[in-house]
Every structure is written in C-alpha cells, then in structure tokens.
Amino acid sequence: MKRVYVLVFDGYADWELGNVLAEVRRLGKAEVVSVGFTEDIVVSMGGLRVIPDMPLSRVEPDDISLFILPGGYLWEKGYPRDELEPFLKSLEASGTPIAAICAATTVLARAGILKGREHTSNSPVYLEKMASGHTDPKLYVDALAVRDRQVITASGLGAVDFTVQVLEELALSTSETRQIWYDAFKKGEYPDDFDHEG
Structure with missing residues (x-):
C-alpha cells in the first residue's frame, strides 16, 4: 500500500485522527x-x-493512497487556499481518496470537490455558512460519515464512523x-473470541 498522508497545522483536532491513523x-x-504548510513545528488543539x-509543496501525489484533512479552527479563518485547492483537485482528478472531518469538510466544499457528491459535515447549516455557494444541499446526508467516489466526509462527532469509511475505502481487513x-x-461490544490482529 502507498503511504497515508495527513495534514497537520496549528490547532488541528488531534482526537479526530486517533482511530483512523492507528488502524491504517x-x-x-x-x-x-x-x-x-511549512516544515515548522505545529501544536494541536490538545x-x-x-x-x-x-511541507505540502514536496508531496508526490503518486505516492498517496489516502490524504486526510482533520478539523481545526484554521478552516474557519484563513489558510493557503491557493496552494491547497489545486493540490486537492489534482488528487480528485486522479481518483486518489481524500478524507475530511469536521471543519475540513468546508475545505472540500470551497474547492468544488463536494459538487455532485453525497457528503456530510457538522450540519447543513454549518456547511452552508462556512462555504456559502459551494454546497449542494440536495446531496447533504444526515450521517456521521459519508463516502462517495473516493471522497469521505464526516462530522466532528463521527471519528469512529470516519475510520470505518476509510477502512472500507482502502479495503483494509x-x-x-x-x-x-x-x-x-x-457500542462497547467486544466479543471474547475476536482475533485482535484482524
């Protein structure tokens, strides 16, 4: 399998990545x-x-099996759209899976990647507020995580569901x-005879 890339930045929501990174x-x-965005140290919300x-500028798209964007306040303020959006659009065009959770879903919306795709976010009102004019309300799904043609979106409350969608997309286990x-x-249901190695 190619490598899994995850974008980190000051204030990224570290808890949204715990399950998914451990399981991939x-x-x-x-x-x-x-x-x-640079090689400088970043500090998570935690x-x-x-x-x-x-840095993002050195990432080789051909080496990516999945690109993950966690949530964080950065997406509700200002970020290097001129650098990030063309990169994400190139991944979409090549069919490389992209996964965004919480406020990061607004990044995909602004980049036009959610057009024509079923998707979710923190709420339809939140997504429209943060990415007005870039959403398709008819395709919004009221679920914690949604996957449609190599693009995974999730609510900030859906880290477990997000992980399962990633595992399914990558056909892991x-x-x-x-x-x-x-x-x-x-659900806290763990069978006694489960093979922990999966």
Whole structure:
C-alpha cells in the first residue's frame, strides 16, 4: 500500500485522527506521513507538538493512497487556499481518496470537490455558512460519515464512523472485522473470541 498522508497545522483536532491513523497502520501496515504548510513545528488543539515530515509543496501525489484533512479552527479563518485547492483537485482528478472531518469538510466544499457528491459535515447549516455557494444541499446526508467516489466526509462527532469509511475505502481487513471493530469502538461490544490482529 502507498503511504497515508495527513495534514497537520496549528490547532488541528488531534482526537479526530486517533482511530483512523492507528488502524491504517495496524490493519493496512501503511506508513503515515505528516504534512505541514511549512516544515515548522505545529501544536494541536490538545497541545501535541508535531514536526511535519515534509511541507505540502514536496508531496508526490503518486505516492498517496489516502490524504486526510482533520478539523481545526484554521478552516474557519484563513489558510493557503491557493496552494491547497489545486493540490486537492489534482488528487480528485486522479481518483486518489481524500478524507475530511469536521471543519475540513468546508475545505472540500470551497474547492468544488463536494459538487455532485453525497457528503456530510457538522450540519447543513454549518456547511452552508462556512462555504456559502459551494454546497449542494440536495446531496447533504444526515450521517456521521459519508463516502462517495473516493471522497469521505464526516462530522466532528463521527471519528469512529470516519475510520470505518476509510477502512472500507482502502479495503483494509474484512467486512466482518470492520463491523466487529465498529461495534467495539462505537457500542462497547467486544466479543471474547475476536482475533485482535484482524
């Protein structure tokens, strides 16, 4: 499997990445690469200091099996749209999966990537407020996570559902194992005979 890339920046929502990054490494044996807008240290909402592995300008799209955008206040303020949007559109054009959770869904909307796709966010009102004119309300799905043609979107409350959609998109493990994982992390149901290696 190619590498999984995740964008990190000051104030990114670290808890939204916990399950998904752990499982793409555990089940997919994927290398996770952190990407920043620069190579400077960033500090997450939870206070984790992260040195990005590389800046966005050095990412090779052909090396990506999935690109993840976590939520964060940055998306509700200002960010380097001139750099990020062409990059995301190139991934979309090549069929490379993109996953965005919480406020990061607004980035995909502004880039035009949600047009013609079923999607979700924190709420339809939130998405329209933050990305007015870039949304398609008829295709908004009232769910914690939605996947449509290599694009995954999720509510900030849907980190577990987000992870399952990523696992399905990348075909990691079996559908039975993914369901057991979901029931465990979502409902607290963990069978005694479950194979922990998946």
